[in-house]
Amino acid sequence: MQNTHSKEYAIETKSLFIFYGSFAAVSEVNIKIEKRKITAIIGPSGCGKSTLLRSFNRMNDFVPSSYVTGEIRLHGQNLYSKDIDPVEVRRKIGMVFQKPNPFPKSIYENIAWGARINGFKGNMDELVEQSLRNAALWEEVRDKLKKSAYELSGGQQQRLCIARTIAIQPEIILMDEPASALDPIATLKIEELMQELKKNYTIIIVTHNMQQAARVSDYTAMMMLTEDRRSGTVIEYDDTKKIFTNPKDKRTEDYVTGRFG
């Protein structure tokens, strides 16, 4: 599980365990996520991929009785240390969810709201336009910014959610199966967008779709339930190419070749 290619890391975990009550959903994860790359987390259902992803911006805090041991480091600072405010973490590490979830407001307001509550002082119109351009949505919505976000198609809504996330200028964008509710064309647009976004942002994506992981990601973390079948962990983490062509772990090979899972 060594990543030997790069120097600059966005996130590092150190013997990370994530518990729901007394149950460890994820155990012993040690990975380093490289900056401005796309890292995919793959694995069978129920192995803790989403749980791991959500721990990166402390979204698991909302699950009662969940807690974390070990460390998740951003700039050498443990995100779970007592003096860190989870709101600040989420400001720096944005998230795109499985199902598009725009606010039931106008397209403009969807982008502006996050910036406004975070105290944005600049030109809001400019920020909205820039965010929509970066999310490859501007041309489609420039004439209907005041319309409800619900009038957009599913794929457009998901890109709006990405625009909303990048509007608050995070360092890292977490994507939890962002295309699983979309058709192939909308999925392709999201994937192209991710390639653009990685020039400026670190992206971590959970996906069920192995072709998608192979297409879009630079690194892949393979997760699997441990032998006793109770807790998920990262069994292999490497270059995407290596994971899909020459995995070290037999279980990874079985999974990516479709023999299992």
Next chain:
Amino acid sequence: MNPNHDHFPEGDSFRQSLSGRYRTASIWRTLFLSALVIAIISLAALLYNVIDGAFGYVAYEYKNDPAEFTPKPLDDLNQPELLAILKANLSSGAYNKLNNEKPMEKRSKADLYTLTLERLIQIDTKQNWSLTESLLRGAEIRAEVAEKYPKAKLEFRSWITPVFLTTPMSSKAEFAGVRTAILGSLWMVGIAILFALPIGTGAAIYLQEYADKNFINRVIQTNINNLAGVPSIVYGMLGLAIFVRVLEPLTSGSLFGVTDSNGRTIFSAGLTMGVLVLPLIIINAQEAIKAVPDSLRQAAYGVGATKWQTVWYHVLPNAIAGILTGSILALSRALGETAPLIVVGASTFISLDPDGPFSKFTALPIQIYQWTTRAQSEFHAIAASAIIVLLVLLLTLNAAAILLRNRYQRKY
């Protein structure tokens, strides 16, 4: 072949068992349908009963012959003529009292006409009949009246009239109205909602968004659910003990310089009703808040919102229609409650409009209750009319709730 295959019926025996299944189904269907029919019949009977009482023939006599006061027929008199008749025939004390309530010159013709009938000619209702009787036995009734009350006039009357809505209480059924009661009811539910809506919504937000799922909070939740089912008279006792007695300086208004009242005011009644509907409002608001999808909360948290910002900017705006709908339905319960008002001390006879939270008051259900307990059947007719007024008010509230819900229904 699978050995279990042989255990399923085939052919005729299958079709036989199938027709047995359909038979069972049709029996149940009939039972459900009859349940519905019974429900509809009960409702129809209720409506029939009310409407039956509110319309019908009435036979009345004039105690004093109108000819004693004027040579013209009463209906042809104009306002100045009526005024002159009243001035000439009322005692000066009675005239001055009326004049103090509202200057006589400024009163409308209809108002003066009513006064003339009430004070001078004086109607004596001999007998009244229900709508059904009036329709089915019209000829018999006319014959009966001609025989028993040769001097009486017989007329088909709707007891519910615009005048009925706008006149205050009177000791004569013909001249009694529900204005005081309607105003009392409106004041009361107004105070109740001002008290219960903010508190109920606040409690619901706390329970739904902030409270941990621990033992104490579960106990609180269970008790709120139970409180919604506590008999209303118990809330009346609570209102009497707390609002009328303990908090009398507040509820009588003496803290605010009101001197001539005790704790049995609209304010006490409104607070009692507020406490009564509080559990309903909390439960409804919780449901409305629960209906806001978690994905919306996560979206807000995802862009760095605090809990408060999430609740204030997303959860509440999306739940507010549901909260208001629930509150309106809770209010319609308060509007129809009688028992707590009796305990808190609603006045049964009051002809002065309430002029503020510290007035004595009556309310529609109290008025209805009081009229139905009277022996004279004409009071039962105006009770039926007041029930129609109350039902219309309730239906209006419920319609408002439905409109609000449809207008703001969201699709996530």
